[in-house]
Amino acid sequence: MAQFYHSLSGRGSFYDSRxxxxxxxxxxxxxxxxxxxxxxxxIYGTATAQETRKIPSANIKGLDGKTFDTADFNNDGNPIVIxxxxxxxxxxxxxxxxxxxxxDDWQEDxxxxxxxxxxxxxxxxxxxxxxxxxxxxxxxxxxxENQDFKRLMGVNNVPHTFLIDGEGNVVWQxxxxxxxxxxxxxxxxxxxxx
Numbered sequence: 001m002a003q004f005y006h007s008l009s010g011r012g013s014f015y016d017s018r019x020x021x022x023x024x025x026x027x028x029x030x031x032x033x034x035x036x037x038x039x040x041x042x043i044y045g046t047a048t049a050q051e052t053r054k055i056p057s058a059n060i061k062g063l064d065g066k067t068f069d070t071a072d073f074n075n076d077g078n079p080i081v082i083x084x085x086x087x088x089x090x091x092x093x094x095x096x097x098x099x100x101x102x103x104d105d106w107q108e109d110x111x112x113x114x115x116x117x118x119x120x121x122x123x124x125x126x127x128x129x130x131x132x133x134x135x136x137x138x139x140x141x142x143x144x145e146n147q148d149f150k151r152l153m154g155v156n157n158v159p160h161t162f163l164i165d166g167e168g169n170v171v172w173q174x175x176x177x178x179x180x181x182x183x184x185x186x187x188x189x190x191x192x193x194x
Contacts, residue, residue: 087120088120094179
């Protein structure tokens, strides 16, 4: 290192030691900047993780054809499960059917409300009502025909399930479905129930 500074200065040991001092000072300042940058990322990451996400406002349709604003979802301070599904999605139907078998107990224990949001488009929308009637779900069911709500919630594929706490904050989400996932969902519901 000293040879490097000696070759730059060409003047001898005074410049070598001064060069080394500047080099060490540069390294210390660089380290300080790196530490500050790392701290900024940690603070920003913590702040981002603590931010709450509310249910966005989008117009969807009920099975009766009436328009409903998703920002108006409410369950009197109890948790809400929002499940995005489609009639052509076998895992979606399996998840909602498996939850249906447990739903009465879930409601009794936690007061949870499940809202099923179909993303069937205009080509398959006509299959939603007959399917829901045949399944005899005790859920609120809406159709997000233009998929505006789906986009606002960041859903890429279905099934995609969200848990909303009693204050309207998204506190948990799960993508896809495997048999037994409903028990993990119920565990999260009980954690966020009043």
